[in-house]
Amino acid sequence: MPRFFEIVIDKKTVGPKAFPFPLLVGGEEACTVRLPGTDRTLFLIGEKRGHLYLQPVSQGEAIFHNGQKVTSSVWIKSGDITRIDNYVITYFVSRDLVTIEATPINKLPRNRAKKVLATQDQGAEKHKGKKLPEVDKGQRKAAAPIWKKILTCLSLFLLLAVALFLLSADSINITVSPKPDVARLKGSFPVFEFRGRYLAIPGTYEFHAEKKGYRPVSKKISVGKGQGTYHFTLSPLPGIVKIASSPPGADVTIDSKHAGKTPLINVEVESGNHTLVLDLDGYNTLRKNVHVQGMGERQTFSFSLNPKPFKDKTRASLKPVTAKKSATAVIDSIPHKAGVRLDGVYAGKTPLTIGLSSNTTHAITISVPGYQRIETKVKLGPGEKKRFSYRLKPQFATLFVTSYPENLRLYIDGRLQKKNIGPFTLLARKHTILAKVKGFEEKRLNINLLPGEKRIVNFRLKEKPGPKNNSKKTSTRKISGMVLVHPHAFLMGSSRREQGRRTNEVQRKVVLKRSFYIGLKEVTNDEFRKFRPGHSSGSVSTYSLNGNSQPAVNVSWDDAARYCNWLSEKSGLPAFYVEKAGRMVPVSPANTGFRLPTEAEWAFVARVFMRRNIERFPWGQDFPPRRTTGNYADESARDLLPVIITNYNDSFPVTAPVGSFAPGPGGLFDIGGNVAEWCNDIYSPLGSPQKIDPLGPRTGTHHVVRGASWRDATITRLRLSYRGYSRKGTDYIGFRVARYATSN
Numbered sequence: 039m040p041r042f043f044e045i046v047i048d049k050k051t052v053g054p055k056a057f058p059f060p061l062l063v064g065g066e067e068a069c070t071v072r073l074p075g076t077d078r079t080l081f082l083i084g085e086k087r088g089h090l091y092l093q094p095v096s097q098g099e100a101i102f103h104n105g106q107k108v109t110s111s112v113w114i115k116s117g118d119i120t121r122i123d124n125y126v127i128t129y130f131v132s133r134d135l136v137t138i139e140a141t142p143i144n145k146l147p148r149n150r151a152k153k154v155l156a157t158q159d160q161g162a163e164k165h166k167g168k169k170l171p172e173v174d175k176g177q178r179k180a181a182a183p184i185w186k187k188i189l190t191c192l193s194l195f196l197l198l199a200v201a202l203f204l205l206s207a208d209s210i211n212i213t214v215s216p217k218p219d220v221a222r223l224k225g226s227f228p229v230f231e232f233r234g235r236y237l238a239i240p241g242t243y244e245f246h247a248e249k250k251g252y253r254p255v256s257k258k259i260s261v262g263k264g265q266g267t268y269h270f271t272l273s274p275l276p277g278i279v280k281i282a283s284s285p286p287g288a289d290v291t292i293d294s295k296h297a298g299k300t301p302l303i304n305v306e307v308e309s310g311n312h313t314l315v316l317d318l319d320g321y322n323t324l325r326k327n328v329h330v331q332g333m334g335e336r337q338t339f340s341f342s343l344n345p346k347p348f349k350d351k352t353r354a355s356l357k358p359v360t361a362k363k364s365a366t367a368v369i370d371s372i373p374h375k376a377g378v379r380l381d382g383v384y385a386g387k388t389p390l391t392i393g394l395s396s397n398t399t400h401a402i403t404i405s406v407p408g409y410q411r412i413e414t415k416v417k418l419g420p421g422e423k424k425r426f427s428y429r430l431k432p433q434f435a436t437l438f439v440t441s442y443p444e445n446l447r448l449y450i451d452g453r454l455q456k457k458n459i460g461p462f463t464l465l466a467r468k469h470t471i472l473a474k475v476k477g478f479e480e481k482r483l484n485i486n487l488l489p490g491e492k493r494i495v496n497f498r499l500k501e502k503p504g505p506k507n508n509s510k511k512t513s514t515r516k517i518s519g520m521v522l523v524h525p526h527a528f529l530m531g532s533s534r535r536e537q538g539r540r541t542n543e544v545q546r547k548v549v550l551k552r553s554f555y556i557g558l559k560e561v562t563n564d565e566f567r568k569f570r571p572g573h574s575s576g577s578v579s580t581y582s583l584n585g586n587s588q589p590a591v592n593v594s595w596d597d598a599a600r601y602c603n604w605l606s607e608k609s610g611l612p613a614f615y616v617e618k619a620g621r622m623v624p625v626s627p628a629n630t631g632f633r634l635p636t637e638a639e640w641a642f643v644a645r646v647f648m649r650r651n652i653e654r655f656p657w658g659q660d661f662p663p664r665r666t667t668g669n670y671a672d673e674s675a676r677d678l679l680p681v682i683i684t685n686y687n688d689s690f691p692v693t694a695p696v697g698s699f700a701p702g703p704g705g706l707f708d709i710g711g712n713v714a715e716w717c718n719d720i721y722s723p724l725g726s727p728q729k730i731d732p733l734g735p736r737t738g739t740h741h742v743v744r745g746a747s748w749r750d751a752t753i754t755r756l757r758l759s760y761r762g763y764s765r766k767g768t769d770y771i772g773f774r775v776a777r778y779a780t781s782n
Contacts, residue, residue, distance in 0.1 A: 251333030408465030656710030668711030
């Protein structure tokens, strides 16, 4: 179970949230604990074997922990105090929740500020080897007031209660479709909720969810009986319908079921298309097809019944009913050519002149695709003529387009667009989308957008078959979803002057002497489930990570290595890894079996391979990206993530299907985006000790993770030189495969 952190800066709280280690403390953008007024990273907080520790970033920082000047790593315990710059940082540590509270010293209560400064001075004196001042034995410490003793007892009781709760509580995940306006879990004991995940003591609880236009859900849930995930679906409410007729008193049937006589008020009818039949003696039976919106919306259907003709008793001929002098309505609209229905019957398109029965209320509906329809009523006197003009309100939807190749031309409803990727705001109606470019097969798509809908369309054109070209091309070729990379030497790491650089990005020369293949795409859920059928990548809030074409995540490094061995067995290749004491380790010497890319190989194909310059970011040298190039923390994840790239929208709040964006120059997809990727190497702050075809250190507890993910938005993490590490699978780490081309 991940550890949650609650960060309180000058009484402003962030979290609880499961932040990745290490947590940086300071004023830079990459810092998790941001201290206003500070322009640098001061220290980091890490975890080793379940215990927290503090480590200075620079030896020159004046950091005092519990009054002692910090020169190297120190353990962090609950109640510890760190003093740096103008801040006092206090830690409250439990098994699952860590609260880090930073307060400017000038905002501390006077007594506490004096105590902190005195503790710092005493620690500094002790560090110099001087004796602390002796306390006057003739002075006796005054007894604490009774109210302080009571307060201390209450505090201890509360801390004990919280500890007991955390030790006995279970975590469950509850998702509701569609996302509710109100969701709560109630029971006999307190419940803590964070982004759809609840922490509660085992027992029976009631979950309640509400959303406007849907029936509420109330369900009993058992916590602590093995089931940790629940999903509920809200059912839409029926529509509230009024049915009227002129004259009234007509029998009404809805879908062959008798509903009563007109006028009918507040009749509940499920959303969808229905058939109404109105029957009244002396009038022709009226049959109408109507559409009920549902979702609790109110609608009125009004109909005029036509009298039956009658026979003259002497001549047996039909005698028409004497009609009143009619009225005239001239109906126009913006936009023009809107459809007009009079009393539920189609009458034509605007501008339209129609005759009406005088002194009778008529229902008029004006509609056009992509606009909100207008329903109104008119009543005119005998011989009266009146003009009616209506402006319809447009309804929009958003279409997100990704495309390949980059010079693809995109047409929407026959009009060439200035861009071929990103969001397009369109009227909520039918559209024809055409994508074409010379040398590729064109693709046409007819879509019907609904009001407020967000639709994703990926145009990936296929090359047209052409004559074979026998000329010598680049030194790469694609085989079975992989690309061949030949030997190369390059400079790995980053310059000390690079913005966002971390101390573990040591710059050094690396030589890749062995040719290797590397996967063009990250391994998908569908591919991984062929090896492990029961695998689930899980979900984040209401967003699924488990689609077949999404990358496989929540996969440990060992299971990724086992997948590589499975591929080798299927392909008749030797296994690259062997299992020892439940852990996977590379064989020696390295063979041609499938494996995870080495850190050096990953860095080379991401930053150097088929590029003119060593790139800083997946899209180039500058931040932020100027166009949609990959899946990072974007505007679509604003309600999900604490930090996003402002004004950047890749349309995927969580992981995207692999290959959703254009590949890099070397043909690799999602390199440096979508999910971070496991590498073969065991992690070391200084990197691999080998300079030629490095495979990483021989021992360690964590493995290297390279590349940004859908959770990342900072300059530090989006850089291709950023080095991450982990010892367990998470929802933002996936992998791709590699193997050597020939034996060494």
